[in-house]
Amino acid sequence: MNELTRRGFLKYSGALGAALATGGLSTIARADDVLKIGVVYVSPIAEIGWTKQHSLGVEAIKSEFGDKAKLTVIDNIFMPQDAERVFRELASAGNQLIFGTSFSHGTPMQKVAPRFPKIAFEHCSGIVHLANLGTFEAKYYEGTFVAGAAGGYMSKSGKIGFIGGFPIPDIVGPANALLLGAQSVNPNATCNAIFLNSWFDPGKEKEAAKTLLSQGCDVICSMTDTATGVQVAGEGGAWSIGYASDMSKFSSGKQLTSFVLDWTSDYVGAAKAVAAGTWKPEVRWDGLAAGVVKMAPYNDGIPADVKAKLKQLEADIGSGKVHPYAGELKDQDGNVKVAAGSVLSDDGIRGMNWFVKGMIGKLS
Amino acid sequence: MHPRLELRNISKRYPGVVANDDVSLSIQPGEIHAVLGENGAGKSTLMKIIYGAAHADSGEIYCDGNLILAHNPAMSRALGIEMVYQHFALFESVSVVENIALSASSAFNLPSLAEKIRELSLRYGMPIDPHRQVHDLSVGERQRVEIVRCLLQAPKLLILDEPTSVLTPQAVVKLFDTLRQLAAEGCSIVYISHKLDEVQELCDTATVLRNGKVTGTARPKETTSLELARMMVGSKLPEMHVSPAAPSEKPVLEVRDLSAKARDHFGVDLKDVSFNVHGGEIVGLAGVSGNGQAELIALLSGERRHGQGDAIKINGTPAASLRPDERRKLGLAFVPEERLGRGAVPSHTLWENAVLTAHRFGTVRKGLVDRRRAAAFASGIIDRFKVKANGPAATAQSLSGGNLQKYIVGREIALAPKLLLVSQPTWGVDVGASAFIRQTIVDLSRAGTAVFVVSEELDELFEICDRLLVICQGRVSPPLLRTSTDREEIGLLMTGRTMGKDQTGSSSVALQD
Amino acid sequence: MRIAAPVLASVLTLIVGSIFFASLGHDPLPTLYAFFVEPLSSMNGLSEWLLKASPLILIACGLAIGFRANVWNIGAEGQFIMGAVAASGVGLFWSDPDSALLLPLMFLAGMAAGMAWAAIPAFLRSRMNTNEILVTLMMTYIATLFLSYLVHGPWRDPAGFNYPQTALLPAAAMFQSFDPAYRLNSSIFITVVAVFLMWLFTDRSFLGYKMSVSGAAPLAARYAGFRESAAVWIGLLAGGAAAGIAGMAEAAGPLGQLSPQVSPGYGFAAIIVAFIGRLNAFGIVLGGLLMSLLFLGGEGVQMTLALPSALTRIFQGILLFFLLAADFFIFYRIRLVRPAPDAHALETAR
Structure with a gap:
């Protein structure tokens, strides 16, 4: 019925009238109690992976708010040009809170947010903050440090393999932490790194994983949007480390652990704040302590005492007792980047575009 | 039984x-x-x-x-x-x-x-x-x-x-x-x-x-x-009116020691081809299909170019290395044996097909195609050569073979050429249209144009040509006057038997393909 | 018949689409409405519609000039990227970022870069007879990697936390929007001019005539002495110029900076647009508008009816399939059935 009247209205009022009407919705919508939320995914929801973890956040809002929230989800929006249009549409459609879930959504959100100052924008993995644009991000490196330690304990060859999507700081940093974690238990550990220049390319990822296996790596960590790395490692008899989701069922029982992303607190927190009228743009960057990064259950093949040490390491990182990027840190060429006794600054972490000593591979 | x-x-x-x-x-x-x-x-x-x-x-x-x-x-x-x-x-x-x-x-x-x-x-x-x-x-x-x-x-x-x-x-x-x-x-x-x-x-x-x-x-x-x-x-063809030739003093087309390798293994190499065609006469080339005619005609028309520029001269200008449009500026016109796809674009209209070679004749001005003039040009051909078509806007492929051939011959003749090359002028054309096309070619030559005709129909060649050449295995015979030769002599030349060096030549005698 | 085909295709699409949506439990009428009407029912929607259609139409116009001569440039994506790169390079590093000349210079740079990128396959095809389909496609990958190198390396925004993107272009390097509330900008006029030029070239010019002969009957082109290499060069350069300008307009319009991804597949989608539009200027405009609407409609039904994007893509596929299939069958009719009626017409005319 609603549809019919709307259509009839459009027919007679024409495009301009419709534009005014939809433009006016955003203020009207505030009057009722239903919170309208828009979410833009970078890919379709799969069984595992980046977008799946975001969808869990969305589900959490649904179960928390029930009828009190109306969620509009647009998936498969990657290109900035398209994203800007979609954010604009979501904003004009009266959503009070809008989530962007990919770095490529950043520039479009920065363009759209100032036009809709009453709407709250939340950008996952963003770097720019505005009066109504907040960001949230996970400390992946805390997860990879623990996972790297697990790898360091379990690796016989001392060679860790790493597959990354793109050589951007968000991936390079965790790769470094993976090796630093391994070196914390085996100072001679090294890490071979390969970048696919794609988040989703199972073919290339398979090749990469096989290459790493042939190079003698017996622990493989893959920071992409597929479980291919974990799967190929398992088929090749190597340990694996999952990312974003628990990938143990793809690993032939060889997943040591996985650093799982749990955005629930970010999603539900932002929604509650907007509903309560207390939302402010924040820069949230959380890890093990806040539960945004969680370690998946450790593999039963890990000895109990090692498991206990890893649990302790999680707690120590959470409490700040251990910092993954504590000095002294040297780069590949042996230059000291972080002096002994100090830790890498937050800006240094978020802009990490260099490999620590022991990494094998190049950043193009 | x-x-x-x-x-x-x-x-x-x-x-x-x-x-x-x-x-x-x-x-x-x-x-x-x-x-x-x-x-x-x-x-x-x-x-x-x-x-x-x-x-x-x-x-x-x-x-x-x-x-x-x-x-x-x-x-x-x-x-x-x-x-x-x-x-x-x-x-x-x-x-x-x-x-x-x-x-x-x-x-x-x-x-x-x-x-x-x-x-x-x-x-x-x-x-x-x-x-x-x-x-x-x-x-x-x-x-x-x-x-x-x-x-x-x-x-x-x-x-x-x-x-x-x-x-x-x-x-x-x-x-x-x-x-x-x-x-x-x-x-x-x-x-x-x-x-x-x-x-x-x-x-x-x-x-x-x-x-x-x-x-x-x-x-x-x-x-x-x-x-x-x-x-x-058969022999009951309409009577042709062929007046005696009055050849010009200087040849319009001169071919000297033209040799060329075949472009694919189905082709035939041309060996030391030499002949002249004067204004006002028709020279015919007889031969069994596949003895080098296609290569020769492509070299004459410019569809294939030759490194040695003076192997072919048109009105005294070395032309063997010129492109077809450059040779056309020297007065060449050409009717190829394939009408659809070579002499005309099948899906294009007749007026568009007029522009194909008549673009120097007012149908293109300031880089733009003048549709009205092109249509007028096409209508002129349709009227003059009695082409059965639905006007200048009919597509080339909608015409019967004989009518399209009349249109293409008409188009090339309308260019007022000094030298006309015609390959298989009456292939698949009905008897009446054939006679008309032949008469048109004869009339053109008598008006002073040099005409070179390639045909596998001996009757046709005997009917219109003043001199005859025979091609066999890529070699061209010395010219024979039509009035002093006969089918038998030509037929033997076609098999290569009297050409001395070439005893291995094909023995198949085909009058027509 | 030429008009009936797309109408038939549209009707078939609507029928099949309705069955498709109904079978999945979505009321077909509101779904189709949300797909095709709602995206255009606001100023913003209209602005977005034209904004997305513009580069598609522009590129398709350039490509169609080549396609008409059987010159298959399928690397417009790469030429688009190179146009965006060159134009952004000028915009970012020109000594005077406020110069009024900046935008015209970027236009020239984008066009030149697109043409240069297309000139390589043109040279290889005309001189060495390589297959331009393969070369143009390969060149696209090179362009993508070159862009990736620039934004990861020398052109990376110094203030951008090392993320792979350039700084934002200065204001003088951006096309003016008609209204600050909407994204549609003055680059749409470039497309309008391009459509006119394309029509003039293909429908009226002698050069365009020669190209169409090359495409329809290569032997006839050789017979008439039209240079095949000219058709190759013009065909590829026209596509390269159009794609390069489109890349420039994208960088100086909706993007405003370079990142590893500057094209949402416009270079490839434009090939479909060119064929939906039957390589004809007017048809390409309609094809581009339709293609753009399909994108917007796909998002629209996700937004208003929460249809998954996979379903909308299937529906888009159905429509394109019917359109191109209808064309295919029309093409066959022209070839096979036409001679007969014409012959009859002749019979009766006698």
Whole structure:
């Protein structure tokens, strides 16, 4: 019925009238109690992976708010040009809170947010903050440090393999932490790194994983949007480390652990704040302590005492007792980047575009 | 005994054309029967009717004395009539046996089929390995596959449509052996051809068609080529008005020691070709198809260029390395043998096709096509040359072959050329239009244009040319005056027999293709 | 027939689409409405519609000039990227970022870069007879990697946390929006001019005539002495110029900076647009508008009816399939059936 009247209205009022009407919705919508939320995914929801973890956040809002929230989800929006249009549409459609879930959504959100100052924008993995644009991000490196330690304990060859999507700081940093974690238990550990220049390319990822296996790596960590790395490692008899989701069922029982992303607190927190009228743009960057990064259950093949040490390491990182990027840190060429006794600054972490000593591979 | 196949009073007309007119013929078991005729004489239509792929408007077909009522290819196969087409329908990417299996009408078993193929092909002296991939086979071998495919059906009547047009002389000999063996076993063979020597060598009887009618039956082995040719070509052509030539003092076209390698292995190398064409005369080039005519005409028209610029001169200007449009600026016009796709763009309208070569004649101004002028130009040709078309906006492909040829000849003549090259001026053109085109060419030459005509129709050349050249194996004979030579001399030159050095030349005498 | 085909295709699409949506439990009428009407029912929607259609139409116009001559430039994506790169390079590093000349210079740079990128396959085809389909496609990958190198390396925004993107272009390097509330900008006029030029070239010019002869009957082109290499060069350069300009307009419009991904597949989608539009200027405009609407409609039904994007993509596929299939069958009719009626017409005319 609603549809019919709307259509009839459009027919007679024409495009301009419709534009005014939809433009006016955003203020009207505030009057009722239903919170309208828009979410833009970078890919379709799969069984595992980046977008799946975001969808869990969305589900959490649904179960928390029930009828009190109306969620509009647009998936498969990657290109900035398209994203800007979609954010604009979501904003004009009266959503009070809008989530962007990919770095490529950043520039479009920065363009759209100032036009809709009453709407709250939340950008996952963003770097720019505005009066109504907040960001949230996970400390992946805390997860990879623990996972790297697990790898360091379990690796016989001392060679860790790493597959990354793109050589951007968000991936390079965790790769470094993976090796630093391994070196914390085996100072001679090294890490071979390969970048696919794609988040989703199972073919290339398979090749990469096989290459790493042939190079003698017996622990493989893959920071992409597929479980291919974990799967190929398992088929090749190597340990694996999952990312974003628990990938143990793809690993032939060889997943040591996985650093799982749990955005629930970010999603539900932002929604509650907007509903309560207390939302402010924040820069949230959380890890093990806040539960945004969680370690998946450790593999039963890990000895109990090692498991206990890893649990302790999680707690120590959470409490700040251990910092993954504590000095002294040297780069590949042996230059000291972080002096002994100090830790890498937050800006240094978020802009990490260099490999620590022991990494094998190049950043193009 | 009943004939294996008998046709009684078969007639078939297509819009505007009578393809078969009251054709009757009869073929005995074990007989090799030639159907002879020019292009467009109605041979192919007749074969389609025999095979059931086309239906006669009137007339009857009897097989072993039984009237065939509802004819179609399936019926043919049931009656034991098989046909080997001129263009093979084989799948390149699979093996011989798989190809044959694909067309098998009944259930089969691949290994046993392969064994059968091997056995049959050996028995008839044309061995094929059934497991070879078709793309590896030569053209002759592919033809064997087609024939073996027919033989597997144990045919009573085998139709072959111009089977030797793609074969080497050696392969022809082998094919003839096979066909004789088949005939000796009682299989009747219908052999469609226009090559007189082959027919004389192979066939027991011949039915000659012209313009859809039977013009005679003969025992080729007891008949001279000339008699057969006369039956094929006829002699009742309209009278031409050919006044004596008044050749210009200087030649318009000079060809000096032109040699060129063939561009592909189907072509023929040209060797030291030299001749002149003067303004006001028509020089003809006779020869069996595939002896270098295509190469020569492409070199003359500029479609193929030659490194040595003065091998060809137009009005004294070295032209061999010029592009076609540059040669046209020197006064050249050219009517190619292929009308659709070369002389005209099939999907374009007639006015668009006028622009193709008439773009220097006011149809293009300031880089833009002047549609009105182009249409006027096209209308002018249509009127002057009595082209049957729906006006300048008709597409080239909507015209009949003869009308399109008139349009193209008209277009090239409207360019007021100093030199006109014409290749096969009347191929597939009906008798009336042919006479008109020939007369037009003669008139043009008498007005001072130099004309060079390539034709495989000796009659045509004798009718309009002042001097004749003969091409054989890429060599061109010295010029012969029409008034002091005859068909016999030309015919011998065409086979290369009197050209001294070239004893290996093809011996096939074809009057027409 | 030429008009009936797309109408038939549209009707078939609507029928099949309705069955498709109904079978999945979505009321077909509101779904189709949300797909085709709602995206255009606001100023913003209209602005977005034209904004997305503009580069598609522009590129398709350039490509169609080549396609008409059987010159298959399928690397417009790469030429688009190179146009965006060159134009952004000028915009970012020109000594005077406020210069009024900046935008015209970027236009020239984008066009030149697109043409240069297309000139390589043109040279290889005309001189060495390489297959331009393969070369143009390969060149696209090179362009993508080159862009990736620039934004990861020398052109990376110094203030951007090392993320792979350039700084934002200065204001003088951006096309003016008609209204600050909407994204549609003055680059749409470039497309309008391009459509006119394309029509003039293909329908009226002698050069365009020569190209169409080359495409329809290469032997006739050789017979008339039209240079094949000219057709190759013009065909590829026209596509390259159009794609390069489109890349420039994208960088100086909706993007405003370079990142590893500058094209949402416009270079490839434009090939479909060119064929939907039957390589004809007017048809290409309609094809581009339709293609753009399909994108917007796909998002629209996700937004208003929560249809998954996979379903909308299937529906888009159905429509394109019917359109191109209808074209295919029309093409066959022209070839096979036409001669007969014409012959009859002649008979009666006699």
